[in-house]
Amino acid sequence: AGFRIDGQAYELTIGIGTGTFYRMIRE
Helix, strand or coil: CCCCCCHHHHHHHHHHCCCHHHHHHHC
16 A cells, blocks of 8 residues: 555555556546
8 A cells, every 4th residue: 555545545455456447547
């Protein structure tokens, strides 16, 4: 962890695939 994102977005990131969703929203 070293990025600043929404609390909900972070929940989704670790909830869906720990990084997979984060990559999608970051693209």
